[in-house]
Amino acid sequence: MPYGIRCLFILGALMCSWSAAAAVYQEPRAFLLETFGGTAPPARLLWITSKEQAVIDKILGHELSALRVRYWRAGETSAWILQEIGKEQPITTGIVVNRGRIQRIKVLIYRESRGWEVRYPFFTDQFRGARLDAKLALNRSIDGISGATLSVRAIKKLARLALYFDQQTLAKP
């Protein structure tokens, strides 16, 4: 086989295997340990009521498939590990909320074939300090990334969802 064709074949095979694999940037458990200084508090459960489901519909644009969500809280800090589909695959994201504001967002597992730039701090740092306004939108604009529109949209939805969930856990006794 000619050298050029062989190179193209190998490059194609590499690209296929790369695009199919999930990139784990940080194990969710490690994210929790890092967030809470080495000891993760016990998980708590937030049961989703039908009223909350209606709000989640507005935030995500679709129904949340689960009836309850797990979270971790220590004092005024809560941590959420949430997933939303970018284009075809779920993006697993860790979100830390403190006093109703986002303290940190980290993309933990990225499975899409493109748009992975959302994991970089130049994008995720924009969320630091963001909170929900009365219309359940973020109180600041987040700059997008060309070529990663759907992933950006998914992360913004998850940020709003985590802030909303945090509000609900504080509102419930």
Add this chain to the structure above:
Amino acid sequence: MTHPSRKQRRKLHSLYVWHRIIGLCAALFVVILALTGIALNHGDALQLSQRHVQSSALLNWYGIQPPQEFVSYACAGHYVTRVGDRLYFDASALPADGANLVGIVRLPQGFAVATTNGIRLLTDDGRLIERLGAVEGVPRGIARIGTTADGAIAMQTAHEILIGDESLTSWQARPGVEILWSQPSAPPAALRSRLLRSFRGDGLPLERVLLDIHSGRILGHWGVYVMDGAALLLLFLAASGCWLWLRNRMKQRSHRRLRRPS
């Protein structure tokens, strides 16, 4: 202007004959293209991508065969089944992750369905409560799921047996506990055939079939050439129709000019 020669008349007549023959041949393709084209143009309104073909002959034609893999576990009158790469609670589809099904157990709030990758908690009517995976302390590589004598959920992994607490937020290794493990069980014939129908039926959206009919791909790669041929016939009809109309018009004009009194 003189009358067309006999040779020209024969040629024109033969063009009429060909126009008629090709028109009849193309009629069938025109009907197919028009109907499928209109349907595809309104695909969203007609929900073509959400509707699925149920015809066995058509599913066979597309090579969508009943799956070989069919694993089922029963619990409290309900069945959880893995058909091919899909999971079902009774006849309702569950979110699947391609992992092998290892069992189902009864919980106070519903059911726990285990695959090698994690656990899905379901309500009594099969709605998903939560998926438990590595983050929730459920390791990968679950081999079996069962319950202890006091009703706690237990799972066997490669190295140990873990028992979950009431809210399934923490898992503890407890060797030597007696556990009733979930066992495979064949589903009733009616459920089995319903699952097979569902598995095959969900595999072929109506939109796919209409697109393939429209492009001719439903007949394989030769079908595309057939539709190419139909397109050429339509081009011929357009050209011959225009040519015949133009000839007639010119003929009529020359007749009128000859009859006009000088």
